[in-house]
Amino acid sequence: MASMEPAQITVAVMSTVNITHIILQYMQHQKLQKQVRRQRQLGDESDENMDTDFSQSTGLGNLDILVVKGQVHAVECRFWARETSTDWWDCIELQVWDDSWWLRNFHMQKGTFMELCDLLSPALKLKNTKMRAAVTVHKQVAIALWKLATPDSYQSVRNQFGMGKSTVGASVIQVANVITELLLSRVVTLGNMQVIVDGFAAMGFPNCSGAIDRTHISILGPDHQGSQYINRKGYFSMVLQALVDHKRHFININVGWPGTVHDARIFRNSGLCERLQQGIYFPDQKITIGDVEMPIVILRVGWVPLMPWLMKPYTGTLDSSQELFNYRLSRCRMVVECAFGHLKGCWCSLLTWLDLSETNIPIVIIGSPVLHNICESKRETFMAGWEVEANCLAADYAHTDTRVVRRAQQGTVCIREALKTSFIPGQAMV
Template sequence: MQVWDDKQWLQNFEMRKNSFLQLCAELALTLQSKASKMRAALSVEKYMVIAMWKVATPDCYQWVANQFGVRKSTVGTVLTQVCRSIDCILLQRTVSLGNVCEIVDGFTAMGFPNCGEAIDGTHIPILAPDRLVAEYINRKGYFSMVLQVLVDHRGHFTDISVGWSEKVHDLRIFWNTGIYRKLQAGTFFPDQKIPVGDVEMPIVILGDPAYPLLPWLMKPYSGNLESSKEHFNNRLSSCGMTIACVFGRLKALWRCL
């Protein structure tokens, strides 16, 4: 806290010191530790530094415990409490739809008009669960759960759904989200349509072939294609790459994932 500069903070915690202190201030009320006969109470800063080190590195609990002079079980408890606090206090404020006009303009500049989001999923490695073990083995042979997200043109998360097993199809995951119901009801985006031939096209989201073609969900053409359809696919793919880059950054920054 006293001697590291921003470069050292970024190298070790993927954030600058000011960002770390702001995060501590946001979560302070939910991270008050109590002293016991065995040890003194942990400060909010120590709570956060243990949790951030664990998620920013591939280190095991025992190594993190040795690094910060706590017990292995304490690392697990601290990590759980910090994640729950972030989920409770910061998630809805951070993961939300931004300025729709700005997002649409951003995707238009990338080549796809009247687009509001891109959707896709990725696998998050997990330890073998106690039950339904076979459900969580993915096609690459390791245990994982699915993270499905919507992102805007800048790669900011606007909606997330996590916890489904590998055996659940992307479409079923999407059907069971609140965001699907809002999109289906036409309440997620403003009523902003543009003419495309004889059709009034609403604001749409972009998905891969696993998703259905809907008035508000565009997916690529398949099969042998004429040039106009290939051009459409190229435009959709270039915008859809935004979400692939997001997953790359997510797992590069938070290496426990």
Template sequence: MEPAQLKTAVMNIVNTSRILVQFMLNQDLKNQVRRRRLWQCGNESNEDIDTEYSQTAGPSTLEIMLLMGQVIAVEHRFWAQETSTDWWDRIVLQVWDDSQWRRKVCMRKGTFMELCDLLSPALKRQNTKMRAALTVEKQVAIALWKLATPDSYRSVGNQFGVSKSTVGAAVISVAKAITELLLPKVVTLGNVQVIVDGFAAMGFPNCGVVIDGTRISILALEHQGSQYINRKGYFSVALQALVDHKGHFTNINVGWPGRVHDARVFRNTTLFKWLQQGIYFPDQKITVGDVEMPIVILGDPAYPLMLWLMKPYTSSLDSSQELFNYRLSKCRMVVECAFGRLKGSWCTLLTRSDLSQTNIPIVIAVCCVLHNLCESKGETFMVRWEAEANHLATDYVQPDIRAVRRAHQEAVHIREALKTSFITGQATGVRVLFVSP
């Protein structure tokens, strides 16, 4: 049977069943009227009662025709709310210049279109009978708008002519597509020698990356809220990141409860194991004084002093220690600036995320991917974004954890040698390169 014929047959059955039910109800009502009138007027004839009922409750000609098989099929239609897409189709896509694109989605139109092309395999949808599917461009624009502004789901939906539930679905769909297709390619360690040379120009030799952590505020999670309250008293999750000399994220770890100390987060990552095993960086060493020094990462006092991790001196400092701390701090400013640009561009990180516990880490990771993408494309970070970010951040001050751990004795020797070389101005020795098999 053809689809059209099958549809007609189904509609006929439905309509016939409806009329049969109505006819049976009418017959029951007729019997009730007859019994009531007989009780009230014992001498009234059944004929009179039947005549009276037939004038009010009997089956109509149409009902009789339906019962005889002459069914009139009525096609039911799906209902969907009409929404306007003129603003997106005729204004944004055709009229907006690059400055307007940057203000609202933090990137120029060209970069936006490149991103859409990369995500198209995962986001392309088919039209349905109820409504036309959102285009890839519109899905990505909705997601970026929500991530880049503190606007509500309803406000973003009004802009694009969609419901707030559609906005939420678009954000998660785009976020999952980015983590699947772009995260492994964009957040990765680049050319190590270029990075080492970049930090050397800032005053610190044989440095591969800098490490730091920050807290992203969230709404309280059910049944486990106390685990997520950080030292400043608000609910959050931890974001730990390694950053190169240009402020690009090379490794991220996100999702630990905000109450957990940065050092504990670090020790429980795969990154820590790689660094311990010496497989994250090439086996490239330099001589500092009479000490060999591998490629190191730089951290704040929250992290442990290791052969491959240098951190500042604390307590009372002499002039040589202050110089060492200055050199280290100058390089560490890169990661702090990277966090500042990350949150300034993607303001959703400064508001209390209302996403599920599963989706919160995904969206934070996506913001890191978008940060790297915009940095690599030379997208301009607008000054007003920093001011807006500072305004939003006043309610959610980030924690300043200053814990000190026992240092490994060999790591102490390296730090002491670096301190001495900085104060005396000695050369750092000849670099010897060993590439691990």
């Protein structure tokens, strides 16, 4: 009640008084009607007078009751909505914090945050309802960034912003959806090819357009087919495959494959591989090395065969020239590992078992490289402490509860046991 306006309090009190008055009059009316029925049974014909006297004594006919009921229903529902405190966000975070505080807590400066809000505003702006004022665009984005940038639970974020837990969850998904719809194709893109080629050439590898790799994002075990998500390190994950340029910008991503799927299969079934094979992803820009023409290439270690457009290191016993080739390739390929390191260090919720549905997990994962590219393009500072925290989180969450893994594998174990029994002589297979 302390947060209500005086006018609202007055309306609420008056409506309560009206309701109480109606109830008392209705009870009196029922009592009088019982008396009328009793007198009729005794032969008394004065019922009309009784009805008339009731109307006159109360001053309230049937029409008046309907009018009052209409007034009661007209009371705004806002009175019944539970208000939560948002003072910390409204008065401290949004108004007082300087760029260093914004960087520590949202992993971007306030100016970058405001620009991001402007980009997302057309799709995030909500309308007020009778229940309460709509959550502002700035608060929706702030909630999503705080959840992505910290290992905090939804309950912790709820307390930070004075919002309901369901509102926090909805804001995270909604902001990630809008980022995917409005910014993905604009931010995660190839860019200026010649600048990228020149950048890798300066690092020691000619006519190169990017380095490709994959990383596993920790998730909670899905309710169904959970065993498909257990990767070779023994925890549930979803795979993010990414092509990265010389400045650690993501230029192509592929998300959604379960952790148990082999890297080569993910790459072969990606749109990137298809366009590379067709020769339509990069411009037809070739250089001559010795007497051999070399197209634009990408760099990768292992799991895929050597292609004209994909360079891999030599394996086995190496001579000095092969070792030099491997050194230069590895040096350039490090950009993708650095990009993944910065991605998880900045948006460290990717390390903490994303507790979302299988449908929403890819959406949140996709939003993170977009935010990464925005921060990189704005030259936002990557603080050393983030990497330390990310390494600690990775160690804590790298191993799933073995009981969960056993439950996911239980069906497979049963099948193996049944097969073992059927192989015994004399045991027929059904």
